[in-house]
Amino acid sequence: MESTHLDTCLSVQPYKAQLLKWIGNKQRFAHEIISFFPKRFGAYHEPFLGSGAILGVLAPNKAEAADSFKPLITIWQTLKKNPEIIKQWYRERWEEAQQGDKVEQYEKIKARYNANTNAADFLFLTRAAYGGVIRFRKADGYMSTPCGVHKPIHFGVFGRRVNERAERVRGAEFFHREYAESLDRVREGDVVYCDPPYSHS
Numbered sequence: 001m002e003s004t005h006l007d008t009c010l011s012v013q014p015y016k017a018q019l020l021k022w023i024g025n026k027q028r029f030a031h032e033i034i035s036f037f038p039k040r041f042g043a044y045h046e047p048f049l050g051s052g053a054i055l056g057v058l059a060p061n062k063a064e065a066a067d068s069f070k071p072l073i074t075i076w077q078t079l080k081k082n083p084e085i086i087k088q089w090y091r092e093r094w095e096e097a098q099q100g101d102k103v104e105q106y107e108k109i110k111a112r113y114n115a116n117t118n119a120a121d122f123l124f125l126t127r128a129a130y131g132g133v134i135r136f137r138k139a140d141g142y143m144s145t146p147c148g149v150h151k152p153i154h155f156g157v158f159g160r161r162v163n164e165r166a167e168r169v170r171g172a173e174f175f176h177r178e179y180a181e182s183l184d185r186v187r188e189g190d191v192v193y194c195d196p197p198y199s200h201s
């Protein structure tokens with residue numbers, strides 16, 4: 001079957017800014033990975049989106065990006081719908097973090113997230129957690145990563161990244177779903193990039 005939308009012509013410009021700090025992200029290798037993609041293809045599919053490093057660098061005309069982790073995909077869906085909300089989420093928590101001891105404030109936000117899983121707190125935690133490692137307890141999904149030694153980027157810098165990233169994902173739709181469902185959506189002529197979790201993690 002011929003692809004009906006071989007419309008994505010590859011002309012990939014360097015792009016390094018990360019919206020989320022995410023262990024295992026493929027930012028550093030994005031250009032090399034993309035160099036293996038065909039020059040022209042239909043839709044781009046990324047079933048294990050994470051921080052979306054490849055999607056961000058590729059900035060395809062038409063894409064389906066998905067992840068089984070709800071708070072993460074809510075961030076991406078919100079970015080697409082209204083980037084100002086993402087900026088506001090981050091700014092509020094960045095300011096909250098300034099209102100006392102850095103570690104104590106981080107632990108407060110983490111406790112709030114653990115009491116009520118939500119995308120807004122999770123967004124800040126990805127930027128502030130130690131080494132961008134988002135670790136969950138197996139038994140109950142409790143997010144356990146301690147506070148990072150670094151200073152989370154200023155909301156102004158983050159806001160500029162939001163604007164850039166929102167542009168880059170214009171052609172993408174975001175879905176909360178299992179990878180098998182994403183793979184069912186692939187048509188001939190499309191490109192699929194899979195970066196599943198490591199088996200030991």
Ligand SMILES: C[S@@+](CC[C@H](N)C(=O)[O-])C[C@H]1O[C@@H](n2cnc3c(N)ncnc32)[C@H](O)[C@@H]1O
Binds near residue numbers: 022027
């Ligand atoms: C190694 S990370 C992907 C990193 C990504 N390439 C990046 O640059 O940030 C793997 C992702 O797969 C997601 N994931 C794990 N199991 C999944 C499943 N069964 N279906 C869909 N996504 C899944 C995780 O939530 C995580 O975001």
